[in-house]
Every structure is written in C-alpha cells, then in structure tokens.
Amino acid sequence: MTYEEGRGPLGGEPVSDGMNRILVIEDDRSVGKVVQVSLRLAGHDVQLATDSPGGEVALRRGELDLVILDINLPGGTGLELLRCLRDELGRRTPVIMLSGQKQEESIVQALEWGANDYVTKPFSPRELVARVNRWTKGSGHVAQVR
Amino acid sequence: MWRKYGDDLYAAVVLAVFSIEAVTLGALTWIFVLRLADDLGAGEVGAFLAGSLALTAAALLVIGVHILGYHVFSSRRERGWQQRLDSWTERWVGVLFDTELPPPSPLPREAVESLLDLRETLVGTEGERLEWLMRRYGLAEELLHRSRAVDGPRPSGLVAPVRRRRLSSRLDALEALAKARVGEAIEPLIGLLGDREPAVRIMSLRSLARTLARVPEGAPREAAAERFAEVIVGTDLPSGAIEESLLLLEATGPSVLGRLLSAAPVPAHGRQSADVRLDDARLAKVLDAVGRLKVLPLVDQVAPFCGHPNPEVRAAALRALGMIGILPPGTEQAAAAALIDPVEYVRIQATRTASLLPRVGAEQALWTRLADESWWVRRAAAQTLLGLGADGPSLLERAGREHDDRYARHMAVQVLLDRGHLDPARARRLRAFA
Secondary structure: OOEEOOOOHHHOOOOOOOOOEEEEEOOOHHHHHHHHHHHHHOOOEEEEEOOHHHHHHHHHHOOOOEEEEOOEEOOEEHHHHHHHHHHHOOOOOOEEEEEOOOOHHHHHHHHHOOOOEEEEOOEOHHHHHHHHHHHHOOOOOOOOOO | OOOOOOHHHHHHHHHHHHHHHHHHHHHHHHHHHHHHOOOOOHHHHHHHHHHHHHHHHHHHHHHHHHHHHHHHHHHHHHHHHHHHHHHHHHHHHHHHOOOOOOOOOOOOHHHHHHHHHHHHHEOHHHHHHHHHHHHHOOHHHHHHHHHOOOOOOOOOHHHHHHHHHHHHHHHHHHHHHHHHOOHHHHHHHHHHOOOOOHHHHHHHHHHHHHHHOOOOOOHHHHHHHHHHHHHHHHOOOOHHHHHHHHHOOHHHHHHHHHHHHHHOOEHHHOEOOOOOOOOHHHHHHHHHHHHHOOOHHHHHHHHHHHHOOOHHHHHHHHHHHHHHOOOOOOOHHHHHHHOOOOOHHHHHHHHHHHHHOOHHHHHHHHHHHOOOOOHHHHHHHHHHHHOOOOOHHHHHHHHHHHOOOHHHHHHHHHHHHHOOOOOHHHHHHHHHHO
16 A cells, blocks of 8 residues: 655645645556646645555545546556545545546546546646646645646 | 566576486486496495485575575565666656756666656657657667667577577567657658568557557648558558557557558449558458447448458458447448348347347347347347347347247346346246246
8 A cells, every 4th residue: 555645846845735635546656756746836735645545545534625546556446436535435526537548438437437527648747737727726726837 | 577587597597406416316326226236335325325415405405595586686676676767757757847957868777768658658748848858868769779680690599599688679679669659760660560570570560550649630640641551551460460550549540440441442332442452351450440449430431341242351340330339321231131141250240230220120130130040149139139228128028028939038038137137036937938
C-alpha cells in the first residue's frame, strides 16, 4: 500500500491551507509525477496514492476537493474506488478518471458510475489542469499552469 | 527476475558444477571397477568416496550460493534502477515545466528510458517539448542506429548466442522507437520491414504503427496512411501481426483501413484494384480491424464483402458490421442469405448480425436459426434473440415452450438460465415442455 502525503511543489515547503486538496490515484510513476507537479504548479495541494488500497485509505481519511482516478490499479480498480466514494462514503467530490482505456463502453461506464469527467492517456497536462480548475472552481485559489 | 540478468554467469556456474560432477562420477566408476578386480584396497576406495561426496556437496553449495546471491544482487539492482528512473522522471518534469535546465549530453540509460516513458504518456505542449528534447539529444538517430543489423553473413553455431544478444538489443531499440514516436523514423522503419530477422520485421511494423498513431491530423496523416497501406499490401508478414499493427494505429487507423478496403477486389462489383491486391487472409483481418475500431464511416465499404466467395472474408465482414451495429441499406438481403450459408462460422456471424435486420425479419430469422444443425449457431441465435430489446427474454421463453424443434427449446431454456433470466425450478418446468 503506497500513499504519499502532500508536499510543496517539487518537494519544497509544505503547502499552506486554502488550496484545493486533490487526491491522485495512479500507479504509473511517470504519469503520477507529471500530474502531481503540474497541479502543484497550478496552486493545488496534491496527494498521490499508487495503488487501490492506498487510494481507499486516502479517500476515507478526509475532505477532498477533487479526485483523479486511474482505472487499472494494483489491488483493485478505479471503478471500485469510485463506487466506494459515491455509495459507501456518500460523497459528491468531483472525480476525473485518467485512463488508457479509450473504448466508449469504459467511458460510459465510468460516467454512469458517478465520474464527473474522463481524460484518456496519452494526455495533455494543460488540458487536465484546465479540467481540474473547472471542477474545483470556487473551492480554493487556482493559478494558471506556467 | 531470475532470468533478467546474469544468464552467462549462471550458464558458466552450471557447466562447471556439472563438469566436476561428471568427472567425479567417471573416476568413481573407475575406482569401483579397480576394486572389483581387487587392484585397490577398501581403505583407498572409502577415501575416494568421501572425497567425491565432499566435492558434490561443495558443488551444490556453489550453485546454491550463486542463486541466493543473484536474488540479493538483482533486487538491489532493480531498486537502484527504479530510484534512478524516478529521479530522472522528476528532473524531466522539471525541465518540461521550466523549473530545471535540460541536462547535458550524453544521457545515461535511465534518463533515456524515463524520457521515453514520458513521451508515451504526454501529448499537447508538453508532448511537443518532449519531441523537441529527443531531437536535441539525437535519440531517434541513436535508436535507429541500434535497430539496424550489423552487415555480414548470418552467424551460426557458437556465434549464435552473440547474434541473439545483438538481436535483443535491436528489438529493444525498436521498442524504444515505438515509444519515441518521431516522424523521421517512419522511412527507416519501413526499410526494416525487409530485414532478414522475422522478429525485427514484426517489431518494426509494430513500431511503425505506433509512430503513425501520433502523426498530426491533415496532410501529414493522410500521406502516412497512404504509405502504411502500401506497406501492408506489399509485406509478407503474418496476417495476425498485420491486424495487431492496424489496431495500434489509433486515429490514423480509419484512413489506412479505408485505403486498404479500396485496394481489395470486390467480386460483386467486379472491381479490381489497379496495381495492388490485398489477399483474402489480410482482407479478413482488415475487416476485423474495422469492426474492432468501430470505424462507422467505412460500413458502406465493408458491406459488399458479405457476399465474398471466401467464407473467412464473409464472416469477417458480418462480424465487423455486427460490432459497429449498423447494416447499411441494401445489405439486408446479403445478411439474410448468410443465415443459410453452408459454412458454420459464417452462419454464426450472420445470426449475431441478424439483430440489425428489421424487427420482424430479425425475430423470424433468429427463431429459424434456433433449430440450426450447429450447436454454436443455435446458441448465437438464442443469445441474439435474448438481446432483442426489452421483450427479448419473453420471446426466448416462448421459444423454450413453443418452438417446434426440441434442440431449439433446450437451447432457449439453457441461455435463459445461463443469463440469470430463469431460476432453476422454472427452468426445470420449461425443460419438461422441451
């Protein structure tokens, strides 16, 4: 189970309060790192979990402004976590799926199960940040990436 | 993990241990022969036997220590590699977001690997920056150089393992090129499709398809699609590899598939391509790829192949239309005719596609196919009937009670049971009818 607490941009000072708290559940280290850095540069507080059990712990732990969720994860699937968030925890936190599954069925299923948005890999970090900003609008301070 | 590194050292250790054991056993046999001939005393034989056992124990110890040592070493090596990869990923991300300067050349292996991983993951501005970085470090040229064969005769005998190592390095370079997805690799990759190594030819085709998947929309993509279609028509690679490459084309796929279907002869129309021809095995794979990628604009080009003389092509065309979910106008007759095709697998596909026929025609066709001589066609008919809208289950239940054919009634009940539309008690009552 891997779950990394939020740190400042590129491992710097801890982030201050008032930012949007975003949980990224992604097993691909490259993807996780890019998402983490681009969202931090855009002014968000980012936590990273790299497997399903770690993601579930982070989901249950506290208030989040948004969740970015991969579908294929070690130890479970992103859809199971989505169901846990919506049905078991009863939270309406915006969820953006970030997945390599491009089939219409996968996208439709994720949206039907309660995802708010779906981004396919390969992805554009700028586009992802724009979507995150859209869903977190009003819930914290948001800066443009770069 | 065991076979990832150190094959040569392991082979040397095993060879040494077995050689020592073989010599020891040979000497032991000779000692026993001498003892039988009373040329050697019992004490000398006993001493030699003890020595042999000690040598065997030492040999087993050597091999055991080697295996354990290998696991410790390789775990550390893997961990170290992953840490260096992570640190390079972080560094590249810093470069992408202007918080770090690009590192100087030459790049270590892990830097190249992490750069390629990022290239595979990102598009947009950051994707373009990664492409620029790869050009700056000359990665495409380096990978292309590594992917080319060393000139000379095909090695054999003891040189073969060395050749295999070179081959694995070439295949690694081709995989890296697939991740790099740089336009300048397209023509050299096409050149490698004529390589003497079958594995290199297949890998080159795969890398080519993955590179073309990222070609920008518009004229460059159309030109690339034209070139790839020519390659597919001209290559002698297995049709399975061709289909895989077609599926890897992503956004470039529809253009390539459209061109390939235009190059295929359509018997019903008497149309033959001018100078190129796609054989039936590859045509079937092209049709399958159209279905899997759900290329809706190509349904009109797929439809004529439902009447192709080759059953594999007929089945592939029907399957493609079924996957897309559209039967173009004028195709109903061919699709209905395929329901009584003499070839079983064509009837199976036709039965699955029958759901796309007008409702009344579909019900009648599927009801009839429920009594087909083939178990697979009966099953396909029952499953398709079940999927015919909200009243599918009731239709199939009626078939389970009222169909003239005993096997059709059995199949209807079985499919209802398998799909959870019947509880076992009700299924038993229906089976009493059947």
